Every structure is written in structure tokens, then in C-alpha cells.
Amino acid sequence: MPPDVPPQPFWRIALPHSTAAVPIARALVRTALAELEAPADSDTAELLTAELVANAVEHTDGSGPIELVVELLASGCQVEVHDHDPEPPGDLSGLLPESTPDPWQEHGRGLLLIRALSSACGHRPTEHGKAVWFTLPSGPPPPGPAAR
Template sequence: MHDHSPAPASWRIALPHSAAAVPVARALVRDALAELEHTADGDTAELLTAELVANAVEHTSGRTPIELVVELMPTGCQVEVHDPDPSPPADLTRPDLEPPDPWREDGRGLLLIRALSSSCGHRPTEAGKAVWFRLPAVPAQRRPPA
């Protein structure tokens, strides 16, 4: 007998400061969404999480682990990546003064996140910063049958 009351759930996991963190983060998000039969778009969540984690690994120095926080709410999910660098991510909140160059590797991921998430941003933390995005829950009738 399963109780399907939509209690919020959250996962918090430390990831290595290396490219190996990306597939681990993707798997965690996939498992988190699947476990609760959660209705947010798992493919989009995985893609955006991979971008955030890759960004954190690439643009912060040192060996301090980065942290992935996944929160599931009845209205959708929020994913945060914590890293030790306090400076904000360049492309996430900057107004589009000039169109981004799609061939520039570093700008693409954050543009993708801005385009595909319902909201995104960053905030300072005691140890550095957290960059986050939210995805809305997809109505059940729009979901492909499992």
C-alpha cells in the first residue's frame, strides 16, 4: 500500500570536483524523480543538472567538493549546485546586451538553463555560492505513458 501524498523530499550529496561528478549528478536526479513518480520532466532536469555541475567543476578551482541538492515539491523540482567560488555565474543573470555566440562553449549551458527552466538564479552561501533552477511539474495527462 503506497501513500502517494506529495511530501517534499530532498537529497543532498557531495560530488567530486571533477568531470566524474556529471554522470553521478545526472543519475541522482534521474533516480530522485523516478522514485517519487515525480511529474517534472526528468530529461530536462538531467540535462540542466549536468550543465550546472559541469559549469561548477570547470569554473571553480581547488579540490573542494561541490554539492548537489535536489528538492522535490508538489509543484515541481528545484536543483541546486553549491560550489566554493563566491563570484556569480556570468551568463545566468546578465541581461542580454549582445546576443550570445552559440559557438562559445562556456556560454551555452547557462543559456540553456535560462531557456528551459521555469526560474533560475544564484545566491551566496557561507562557503561560496549556490546556482539553482526550478522545473514545474508536468500535468499527468501530458506525460507519455510509461
């Protein structure tokens, strides 16, 4: 990185591999965004972070750590959840799912939420598994039809 470009502020925190990680991650994202003075919507960041952490806890075997990374970007923020499983998550491409989630089921809508509410999302391999991420733009989300 050139010397005249300051590094972007970020938080990196290890989480327990248990359901207790979800509320911890929500609180950490709220605190990180406040401390970094991130202009992104904290409520949306908390919700999407909870989805990523819950997926990491549910879909990995617990033999490796889960890590939360929150980074302030010029255009908003990026949140990543790292786990040790190299298998990619479900569809984050933005394509429609093969079937609509059953409204009575407890699971099946997390990745849809992430795709719908983030400005970008995806996953990438890491040295020890993968990182699943989303970005949020600066400012609150635009008002939807219900807010008018």
C-alpha cells in the first residue's frame, strides 16, 4: 500500500463455535460500527451478521474457530465471517432460488436476506477455510414501499 494511503480501520474478533456467538456477533458489530464511526445502517449490519454467524455455527463441525471481521470502507462497511470449512455457502449470486422457502419453516431465508439487503455479498477461500461477506453502503437503507 502506498505510504500516502492510510489503512482502512477494521475489527477482527474470534467467536465461540456455539449459538452464543450470534448475539455476541450482533453486539460486536454494533460496537465496531459505532467505534469506527461507520456510516452504514447498524440494524441491517446486525441482522446480516447474525445470519452469517448462525450459518457458520450450524454448517461447520466446530473443530475450528469462527472469526468476525468488520472493515470500514470509503463507501460503507464490509463484514466477513470466517470458518474452517472450505465448502462454499448456498447461492449468494442473486439468482432466484429453485424453490420459495416455506413460510412456516424456521430456516431457509438467511442467504435471501443477505442478497436482498446488502449492496454486495459473496464468499472467498481463505488459508484455513472460507470467508463469507457482505457490504453495506453509507447511510440508512432507502425507504421501501411499507415506509412511504
